[in-house]
Amino acid sequence: MARSDSPAALLRRLWRVTPLVRGSLAVAVVLGICNVLLTIGQAVVLAHILGSLFAHSFAPIGRDLLVLAILAGTRALVSLASEPLTSRLARPVRHLLRVRTLDAMLQPGHHSAPDSFVQVGTRGVDAIETYLATYVPALVLSVGAPMALLTWMMYTDPWSALIVALTVALLPIFMILLGLEAKDRMDHSWAQQQVLANYFGDVVRGMATLKAHNRSLIVTETLGDVGDELRCSTMKTLRVAFLSGFSLELLSSLATALVALVLGIRLIDGDMRLTTALAVLLVTPEVYVPLRRASARFHASTDAVGAAGAILDLLDTAPVTDASAPAPAAPPQLELRNVRVSVEGRDHHALLALNAMIEPGMVVALEGPSGVGKSTLLRVLAGLEDLAQGEVLVDGTPLTSIAPASWHAACAWLAQDPLLPGATVRDVLSMGEDFGDDRLREALDDLDLDLDLNLSLGEGAEGLSAGQRRRLAVARTLLRPATVLLLDEPTAHLDDLNAAKVMRAVRRRGATTIVATHRQLDVDIAFMMSAPERFGV
Numbered sequence: 172m173a174r175s176d177s178p179a180a181l182l183r184r185l186w187r188v189t190p191l192v193r194g195s196l197a198v199a200v201v202l203g204i205c206n207v208l209l210t211i212g213q214a215v216v217l218a219h220i221l222g223s224l225f226a227h228s229f230a231p232i233g234r235d236l237l238v239l240a241i242l243a244g245t246r247a248l249v250s251l252a253s254e255p256l257t258s259r260l261a262r263p264v265r266h267l268l269r270v271r272t273l274d275a276m277l278q279p280g281h282h283s284a285p286d287s288f289v290q291v292g293t294r295g296v297d298a299i300e301t302y303l304a305t306y307v308p309a310l311v312l313s314v315g316a317p318m319a320l321l322t323w324m325m326y327t328d329p330w331s332a333l334i335v336a337l338t339v340a341l342l343p344i345f346m347i348l349l350g351l352e353a354k355d356r357m358d359h360s361w362a363q364q365q366v367l368a369n370y371f372g373d374v375v376r377g378m379a380t381l382k383a384h385n386r387s388l389i390v391t392e393t394l395g396d397v398g399d400e401l402r403c404s405t406m407k408t409l410r411v412a413f414l415s416g417f418s419l420e421l422l423s424s425l426a427t428a429l430v431a432l433v434l435g436i437r438l439i440d441g442d443m444r445l446t447t448a449l450a451v452l453l454v455t456p457e458v459y460v461p462l463r464r465a466s467a468r469f470h471a472s473t474d475a476v477g478a479a480g481a482i483l484d485l486l487d488t489a490p491v492t493d494a495s496a497p498a499p500a501a502p503p504q505l506e507l508r509n510v511r512v513s514v515e516g517r518d519h520h521a522l523l524a525l526n527a528m529i530e531p532g533m534v535v536a537l538e539g540p541s542g543v544g545k546s547t548l549l550r551v552l553a554g555l556e557d558l559a560q561g562e563v564l565v566d567g568t569p570l571t572s573i574a575p576a577s578w579h580a581a582c583a584w585l586a587q588d589p590l591l592p593g594a595t596v597r598d599v600l601s602m603g604e605d606f607g608d609d610r611l612r613e614a615l616d617d618l619d620l621d622l623d624l625n626l627s628l629g630e631g632a633e634g635l636s637a638g639q640r641r642r643l644a645v646a647r648t649l650l651r652p653a654t655v656l657l658l659d660e661p662t663a664h665l666d667d668l669n670a671a672k673v674m675r676a677v678r679r680r681g682a683t684t685i686v687a688t689h690r691q692l693d694v695d696i697a698f699m700m701s702a703p704e705r706f707g708v
Contacts, residue, residue: 199308
């Protein structure tokens with residue numbers, strides 16, 4: 172679970188991560204101050220109109236009404252433009268946070284459930300944008316706006332200002348007590364959402380196996396229990412939010428009534444003018460509006476508070492690298508010097524070291540039984556894992572010296588169990604890029620895959636056979652503009668004829684290629700990976 176931060180601490184952490192927060196906050200504060208000044212002007216003019224009519228029924232008020240209409244219209248425009256404008260300024264923060272979160276997730280040695288990452292990178296980042304566009308400006312104005320209004324009231328009527336100041340001083344006590352309770356529930360609710368996302372993803376991926384072993388009903392019941400727990404937690408958070416809103420409304424109403432009572436007594440005694448009393452009475456409720464708005468938006472930003480903590484913790488713990496060398500623009504030479512990988516549950520020092528020289532454009536295979544680290548070595552070469560021992564050189568440059576983003580752009584990696592997100596064949600192949608239909612069809616033809624680009628595939632391309640899914644994943648990989656191909660079992664579920672077509676397409680690609688495989692393939696050279704028999708592999 173992400174550590175709990177106060178709003179100020181959370182804002183400081185976001186401020187350090189992205190300076191773009193400052194622009195959104197500055198604009199929101201400027202618009203908020205304009206709104207305060209317009210509120211004071213509107214109250215003064217309206218009080219003057221009412222006082223004039225009370226003193227003289229036929230007093231000329233046409234000019235005052237025009238000024239009041241201008242002030243009211245300007246205030247409405249400022250209020251309407253404030254949130255869309257701050258949202259537009261906060262939008263680049265969403266993009267920057269998503270990119271930095273993805274970069275942190277792709278750092279070597281980082282392990283996280285994919286469903287949890289999707290939850291953080293999509294809903295969590297979107298919630299942070301809303302948090303920055305609505306709650307953060309409201310938080311700042313909840314301090315600045317009341318202070319500005321109280322300053323005017325102190326100049327106009329010190330006694331009323333003193334009453335309002337005393338009640339405003341009590342509000343932070345209620346807000347802190349209720350905020351601490353709400354913050355704990357927010358963190359707990361966000362953690363439960365991540366648990367639910369991970370569990371739901373695991374259930375969906377394993378439903379076929381669960382169904383085969385007659386365990387699907389038990390798992391779906393457990394999923395329902397997790398969902399019910401999240402619902403109960405959300406309702407408890409809402410109760411705290413309603414209690415907070417009620418307490419603020421009650422205190423502001425009592426304070427306004429007390430100010431009205433004191434003003435009425437002083438008017439009867441003749442201690443003050445009617446126009447002044449009306450202006451002060453009109454401004455008094457406005458002192459509490461920014462506080463109530465900040466409280467409401469704090470409770471509305473429950474997801475953002477938990478998500479921001481999770482994302483910032485991820486960015487804080489991500490290893491800082493000084494690697495800045497660019498990846499080669501042409502297929503590189505790869506050299507593996509005394510390389511050992513760390514395989515979970517096994518003693519990596521007992522695995523045999525691998526030494527290999529892979530020339531540019533060469534196609535090589537990593538062979539060996541399951542569990543000796545073939546897939547792990549591919550992840551190391553993709554820059555997703557750390558080596559336990561040894562060194563990888565790319566055209567003579569250590570892989571650790573190459574900027575991760577540059578190396579990731581130079582590599583195309585086919586996982587052992589690749590995901591195929593997308594509604595159609597075109598979506599799966601493109602993955603958000605515009606390759607053009609002719610190039611997509613050419614990639615399919617190279618693998619003898621007769622599929623319509625508009626064919627609906629369903630969840631995870633379940634409408635295709637295992638061999639078709641594998642060839643579709645290979646086609647998607649070969650489409651990437653990469654100089655290094657890392658292919659994990661590209662010919663799984665394929666007969667010898669289709670396996671040969673896949674390898675011919677790979678060789679035509681011309682990239683430096685490493686293939687992890689259990690079968691004999693047409694490659695330039697094969698390296699055997701092995702481990703002691705006591706590992707049972």
